[in-house]
Amino acid sequence: MRASAFHITTLKEAPNDAEITSHRLMMRSGMIRKLAGGIYNYMPLGLRVIRKVEHIIRQEMDAAGALELLMPVVQPAELWMESGRWEQYGPELLRMKDRHGRDFVLQPTSEEVITDIARNEIQSWRQLPVNFYHIQTKFRDERRPRFGVMRGREFTMKDAYSFDRDVASAQKSYQVMFDAYMKIFSRMGLTFRAVSADTGSIGGSQSHEFQVIADIGEDLIVYDPASSYAANIELAPAPCLLTQRQAASAPLTPTPTPGAAKCEAVAELLGTPLSQTVKSIVLATDPEKGPAQVWLLLLRGDHELNEIKTGKVPGLNKGFRFATEAEIIEHFGCKPGYLGPVKMVKPVKVIADLTVANMHNFICGANQEDFHLTGVNWARDLPEPDLITDLRNVVEGDQAPDGKGTLAIQRGIEVGHVFYLGTKYSEALKATFLDEGGKPALMEMGCYGIGVTRIVGAAIEQNHDAKGIVWPRAIAPFEVAICAVGWGKSQAVRDAAEALYAELKAKGVDVILDDRDLRPGIMFAEWELIGPPVRITVGERGLNDGVIELLGRKQTEAARVPLSDCCTQTLALLETY
Structure with a gap:
């Protein structure tokens, strides 16, 4: 990819309504452009990140045995009425009528539709277990959309749904998805915690959230530094702080x-x-x-x-x-x-x-x-x-549930959630199969969501500095930016930059060659804002000494590297991101 053929439009200042770091940096770097409250256009730069997030998700979901399909954005109200959520879901469910007066919704989630698929497609225990997933647009009519893609109205989500014969096999499916999520967020280079959580409006009896650790996070995560215990503050049990009641010793x-x-x-x-x-x-x-x-x-x-x-x-x-x-x-x-x-x-x-x-x-x-x-x-x-x-939120220093350690609290951004649903939806929608004895039985279900576009914002909240974004390699829009200083004046610069670009591409590196002939200061500032892990500077002065400059995004000083060794050292530097 050449920068002259790519759409790069950065801003010096973010719009006034950009409240948090990720919103400001996504606007300034040209990743998104606002269309309406909580609704954004994802520009080419932002879409590249989204596609990399989706690629990792697909690879791990497929490896876990899940099957991809695609369900519609628009869903008939009848299914929501069957499940009981037509009345229960609240104003976030955007309801609408078609020209014939029939009720529909813009999907915020797909439990009803996937259960309808299962009850029509699955007849026998031999077809179970099965796990279907899709990556699709969702819409939730937030009362006050804010924080850019962190709490927008339209967003992209991966949601998966498992169907099993009994509770034991459903728990196995749940664990498979839990493990897959651990791999997904690890591969994305994010610092995160898996925490026990409330099931909320989705329902069910067991759930875990996957929280990216960030100071701006809306969720409070309670954890014991000395053990594996972690939970959303909504679910964390708060102990009694007084072992027994003492006798009255003061007058009323x-x-x-x-x-x-x-x-x-x-x-x-x-x-x-x-x-x-x-x-x-x-x-x-x-x-x-x-x-x-x-x-x-x-x-x-x-x-x-x-x-x-x-x-x-x-x-x-x-x-x-x-x-x-x-x-x-x-x-x-x-x-x-x-x-x-x-x-x-x-x-x-x-x-x-x-x-x-x-x-x-x-x-x-x-x-x-x-x-x-x-x-x-x-x-x-x-x-x-x-x-x-127990009515209260835990506080820092409370005793851990195992009675051994004390609890700490940190903020997190929820980017994934896994639920064991049981028969909540299969019973409501009569999704049954014939068991080994030929008798109808309700399918045991689980559901598993990842906020694809929210991951982008969460990653930026966790990885930025005063200059801009500092992307983990796996989801960076580009892994390497080659800045050709003096492109229009020096054939030597053009030849060296082109050769290096071709060599890195041949090694599978996602590299962009900046051939726009901008002043170095402007060029460098833009790439610091956009945040690829590695920047290579090719200039005539360095080439005269047989070197180029190699700079990791987390580093403050560039290394002068022999041109002949640049590709090898770039690959080594990328491994640290």
Whole structure:
């Protein structure tokens, strides 16, 4: 590839709406151009990266025995109605009608369609196991698309779906895909973690996320540096921090706390640790008939509510919302900010976090504006909670689940997710096969997704510097850029650059020859921004000494290398990327 024949259009400044590094660098390097909110054109440079990502995915999926097919972007609503997700999925599912008034969706995922294929194509146990995958455009109507390709509305995803005879074989298929994903992300040169995760709207009973480690990541990864334990913070169990509840040793006292509506302000005002306060979170559930049920959740003041765990609490597991101010006043006799579990106006369901249930002499709202209660104790001052359970996010330093190590937290960007679905979709869509005894049985399913375009953004977030992108070799748009300085003036430069270009291509290197005759400073700055792992500079002055300059993207100084040895040393340098 010659630069004069390639579309290279870099920008000195990124658009104002480019919020994070990957978005800014993808715009500046000319990889993407915005068409609408969360929708981008992938320019030739960006598409080269995407195709390399896809190539690695295909190779490992094929090696794992998966079969590629292609499902449509547009799906009939009937399938989503069969699965129950037509109502459940929410506004991210873009619904539309054709000219005949029939309902369709733009696919955000393909569980329904692949299950429809399976129920029509698979009749016998002899056809199982099978794993189908495709790489296809997806669309999720995000309320606020942001961060460029990291949270766009239209994106490319690889999704695979396994079908098995029983749970044991389905678990084997799950492990095969888990191992394939480990190989995929390793080959891409990414630093990542596989973490246990919640199954979310996809459903199922087991899942792992593959998280690229990056400071900008939206997900918090909890891990034990001394073991293999890692989990998304949504799923990580938070231990009780108090081994047992101590006896009451302070009187229950209404204490003025004017203007202190948050635990942090109360602790500061009273000169007490934040860990001695208890925060009140009021939720409501709406039964089919009758008034709403109000719930009071209690957490230590320095802890945060985990809504995923909350959504699994009996009574809250069918959906909950935050209570309205009117509901709060009705049950507590006070506006939010000074709420607590002592002497409520109307009874509510009280759920205490594990740690709160063992606290004593704690501080909570008095259900009176500008007042809190100090010296609050269970049993003496208020009844035992209706339920004691894990409600909070873990924090750095919490004990690991095995009881041996302590937990650390880092940020990650989810780029892959594997799920064991069981019969969630096969039962809803009646996808059965005849077992060895000739009886119908439900197929056991798994699903496995990789965000192809999201990987590009995640790789940049993990691999960049002040000058631009620093690509891992496996997914770089070009592995090597040959910068021919003085192309238009020197036949020697042209001959040497052409010969080196041909030699590297013959060795299988993805190389671009920059023959645009630009000033060196402009040329170098563009390739530092675009980020190929290796840059070779061919100039007349160096050729007079029989050398060229070889520079790795992570290096600060170029090495002067004999022209005759350039190809060998370039290949060696590429191995470090």
